[in-house]
Amino acid sequence: MRFDTLIRNGIIVTATDMYAGEVGIAGDKVSAIGAHLPSENTGRIIDAAACYIMPGGIDVHTHLDMPFGGTTSADDFESGTIAAAFGGTTTLIDFAIQYKGQSLRQAFETWMKKAEGKAVADYAFHCIITDLGAAHATIFRAMSQAAKHGGLICMHAENGGAIDVIVQRALAEGKRAPKYHALTRPTTAEAEATARAIALAEMAGAPVYIVHLSCNDALEKVREARDRGLPAYAETCPQYLYLSLENFDVPGFEGAKYVFTPPLREKWHQEKLWQGLAQDTLQVVSTDHCPFCFKEQKELGKDDFTKIPNGGPGIEHRLSLVYTGGVHGKRFSPNRFVELVSTAPAKLFGLYPRKGTLAVGSDADIVIFDPNREDVISAKTHHMRVDYSMFEGIHIKGMPKTVLSRGRPVIDAGKFVGRPGAGQFVRRHTYAGV
Numbered sequence: 001m002r003f004d005t006l007i008r009n010g011i012i013v014t015a016t017d018m019y020a021g022e023v024g025i026a027g028d029k030v031s032a033i034g035a036h037l038p039s040e041n042t043g044r045i046i047d048a049a050a051c052y053i054m055p056g057g058i059d060v061h062t063h064l065d066m067p068f069g070g071t072t073s074a075d076d077f078e079s080g081t082i083a084a085a086f087g088g089t090t091t092l093i094d095f096a097i098q099y100k101g102q103s104l105r106q107a108f109e110t111w112m113k114k115a116e117g118k119a120v121a122d123y124a125f126h127c128i129i130t131d132l133g134a135a136h137a138t139i140f141r142a143m144s145q146a147a148k149h150g151g152l153i154c155m156h157a158e159n160g161g162a163i164d165v166i167v168q169r170a171l172a173e174g175k176r177a178p179k180y181h182a183l184t185r186p187t188t189a190e191a192e193a194t195a196r197a198i199a200l201a202e203m204a205g206a207p208v209y210i211v212h213l214s215c216n217d218a219l220e221k222v223r224e225a226r227d228r229g230l231p232a233y234a235e236t237c238p239q240y241l242y243l244s245l246e247n248f249d250v251p252g253f254e255g256a257k258y259v260f261t262p263p264l265r266e267k268w269h270q271e272k273l274w275q276g277l278a279q280d281t282l283q284v285v286s287t288d289h290c291p292f293c294f295k296e297q298k299e300l301g302k303d304d305f306t307k308i309p310n311g312g313p314g315i316e317h318r319l320s321l322v323y324t325g326g327v328h329g330k331r332f333s334p335n336r337f338v339e340l341v342s343t344a345p346a347k348l349f350g351l352y353p354r355k356g357t358l359a360v361g362s363d364a365d366i367v368i369f370d371p372n373r374e375d376v377i378s379a380k381t382h383h384m385r386v387d388y389s390m391f392e393g394i395h396i397k398g399m400p401k402t403v404l405s406r407g408r409p410v411i412d413a414g415k416f417v418g419r420p421g422a423g424q425f426v427r428r429h430t431y432a433g434v
């Protein structure tokens, strides 16, 4: 047995196990796991003392290089995958948008070109369907096709029609500040659409995955469906676990930093979402990373909240925020942490067991994670190409130290050591092996 890389002295953590062990890597795969592996002729030895050895994070909801409202999200596939790697995420599933008149294949090809030569770690895509005819018929048809071919539909669940009316009323009353983006999108609009998406999926015989679930009202709908045994799944994002409507209590236009959809909610929803993660009502934490700079980009909506580009930067701090609040916060175990940020996303989106676990034959996407390293999040030190942080000043405990993508170091001792273009497109399997 000869390894290109040998990781020693650490604690291996997967979604199910936690034990002292060593990981041997040959080429881009994990080739051995054992209590003691031979170190003769090993290319590189990584000492993981006092650290966890875990599978690389998988972020299944990002928007890199995405046109929106006359501007484009600030991270492309190079800066976005670098920032993700700094935070321990080694695979992204980004959203490729179908524009009116285009086929889904054209959307996919456009996004493949955006990633080519730029990504430093692996990526895959979902397609956003915008052109399939009438709304409910579209959703139902897409779900029926998904049921037939083993697809998993990701639903942005909000009642857009009702929200549009509420927004027009607010504008007519002269309510134009950023906080009205949040105040015109009630939790009921999300809960109602979540229930409707689940009902349409049930009729179509399809699974459904609710993206960026933000409030307890919608969480209850997912719980009811799961209690009935339906294949209904949902993710939440760190912004809904850490931020609330109180973040709009800032001077002037600064609230625009927190304008994304669904919006921030009252603070009490946070604990409900953490419980949802602990109890498996929510299966995944993604970021919905969609960064727009405050200067010049968010400012497009200076006099009208409906013109503020929607989205926030989060790709870099997902693992640290979930570990801090989840494991140090005594809400769940390190195993559940790995499951939420890596294993469950891999299983739901057809990447498992190539990604999402540490097993012989898996891709050597590995994070050496120091559970006790601390930091304070700041735009001054982050690696996203955006001029503010949603999480400015938040204290984190638990951070990646070294990050490998298919056996190659991408982050080492706080430095980027990877190569743009080294990331590959990963073909996903169908949902549940249909």
Ligand SMILES: [Zn+2]
Pocket: 061, 063, 288, 290
């Ligand atoms: Zn999104």
